Amino acid sequence: MxxxxxxxxxxxxxxxxxxxxxxxxxxxxxxxxxxxxxxxxxxxxxxxxxxxxxxxxxxxxxxxxxxxxxxxxxxxxxxxxxxxxxxxxxxxxxxxxxxxxxxxxxxxxxxxxxxxxxxxxxxxxxxxxxxxxxxxxxxxxxxxxxxxxxxxxxxxxxxxxxxxxxxxxxxxxxxGFLMEKEIKFIGGAVDNPVKPLVAILGGAKVSDKIGVIENLLTKADKILVGGAMMFTFLRALGKNTGKSMVEEDKIELAKSLLEKANGKLILPIDTVVSKEFSNDAAHSTVSIDNIPADEMGLDIGSDTVKLFSEEISKAKTVIWNGPMGVFEMPNYAKGTIGVCEAIANLENSTTIIGGGDSAAAAIQLGYAKQFTHISTGGGASLEYLEGKKLPGIASISEK
Known part of the structure; x- marks a missing residue:
């Protein structure tokens, strides 16, 4: 109902x-x-x-x-x-x-x-x-x-x-009208999307997005993974990730998600690395196979932006949740900007940002008007993308 x-x-x-x-x-x-x-x-x-x-x-x-x-x-x-x-x-x-x-x-x-x-x-x-x-x-x-x-x-x-x-x-x-939009766009994109559906997930932790990934694997055609969570997946593939942030206790889980995904999960092919977590430190772009032992990945690289943009260009529905790197620092914002531009330039597609940092990035970069819908709820949109029943929506009277 x-x-x-x-x-x-x-x-x-x-x-x-x-x-x-x-x-x-x-x-x-x-x-x-x-x-x-x-x-x-x-x-x-x-x-x-x-x-x-x-x-x-x-x-x-x-x-x-x-x-x-x-x-x-x-x-x-x-x-x-x-x-x-x-x-x-x-x-x-x-x-x-x-x-x-x-x-x-x-x-x-x-x-x-x-x-x-x-x-x-x-x-x-x-x-x-x-x-x-x-x-x-x-x-x-x-x-x-x-x-x-x-x-x-x-x-x-x-x-x-x-x-x-x-x-x-x-x-x-x-x-209200705002709640109605969230139900229509996020609920619709998850329950009844126009295909192909491409989801882009970023942010720091796999643990924050486990439910989202598991739910979207049953709905999406492709899931593009960026942000620091990519390194937990790369480690699951046996790659060296240097000093990059990795959730050691989630490596086995990442492995099982990759197996379940059957090719739907697309990981970055290059990353921007630095010895320090600082915008002013020297940085370079390397293949994910050549991350130096004493450096950390802080953004997706330019080849990954091209790869992701290609996948996004085929989509009729896009859901984006989480930045691709440390976008608050200009030297590590290029991945987030590239993905944001690729989504914003899509025509005849439904494009949805699931709140939080990705919403802040789109607004900050001046692309807000080019998205079909930007969610106002970070935690709520994540749980909605997981397919959970939200009490605030469930309690509203049926028609």
Whole structure:
């Protein structure tokens, strides 16, 4: 059964609880990247246009100390939302209580209220993160309808997503437009892709991607492996990897994945090496058969970029998760840039980035608009790619 989306709900004059993901990076109390707030605008604007009363809430980081109650207020995000909408957002510095309840009762259609960081409820006994039944029930009592637009937390069973959905009432919860896109693109690419499907996986550890590789081996036509995890696979093939990062306890697993893959897993053929983990140190490109004993691989090489680009050019669906090297250092960013360009230049294909560092790279490199979809959830998109059932999506009402 398909999930209800926001357009299935009658929003007029209703108090609409909306779980957004405003877990934005902050420095000295200022937001350094507002992508997640911008991503929530279509859903919030739709509720306003349809005459609903918006009650928005989100977590921000982890709350462990009393200082966090000062440093991790969601207020800067509510102020940025107000600027982006060109409209007042009433901020209530509480997660429950009379002040919040009165402010919600006084809300008029088309108005917006945001309440404090949901993780403030975690300070004493993790009521939010452990889905305290009373908290979910209380938050659900504040609204008539619930819209979940926070894909970034869909892999978590929290009071602010499944707790509210369980208590709001039958047929009264729906996915927002952002959540709908994630279900459509990532869910669709995994469950029903247009073939050929090429997956590109990078990042540091094989252990982070085991489930993804195992699930995609049954769906993808090719899986291209880059990033530091490539060295664990190369070691599994009996190659010397010098001082490169290798998960020694995952070599046997890498071996079994290569056997299972039956030629679907494509590994790099060259790598950029250096004696030091530094952008300023001398570096060179070598074949994977000639990695010096005293050097470490920090990026895929130019021949691998060509090989990967060739495979990508044949794809009708592409999923990319994880950079190809230490892309934060310019000398080791060429592999990630090359792969990013190859995907961005595809025509008539569905191209999806599964959040995290690869999303940051595409945005940083100016290619964001050339992808069909960039996921807003790193951990959630990884679990979705693994084929896991995400509690935040499962709890939304069926159509």
């Amino acid at each position: 398909a999930k209800q989306i926001i357009t299935d709900l009658d929003l007029k004059d209703k108090k609409v609880l909306i779980r957004v993901d405003f877990n934005v990076p902050m420095k000295d109390g200022k937001i350094t990247n507002d992508n997640r707030i911008v991503a929530a605008l279509p859903t919030i604007k739709y509720i306003i246009e349809k005459g609903g009363k918006v009650i928005a809430f989100s977590h921000l980081g982890k709350v462990k100390t009393k200082e966090d109650l000062v440093n991790k207020s969601i207020k800067p995000a509510s102020e940025r939302l107000s600027e982006l909408l060109g409209k007042e957002v009433k901020f209530i510095p509480a997660t429950r209580g009379t002040e919040l309840e009165k402010a919600i009762e006084n809300l008029k259609s088309g108005e917006i209220l945001m309440f404090e960081n949901t993780r403030f409820e975690d300070l004493d006994d993790k009521k939010e993160s452990k889905n305290d039944p009373e908290l979910g029930k209380y938050w659900a009592s504040l609204g008539d309808l619930f819209v979940n637009d926070a894909f970034g937390t869909a892999h978590r069973a929290h009071a602010s997503n499944i707790g509210i959905a369980a208590n709001i009432g039958e047929g009264k919860s729906a996915a």
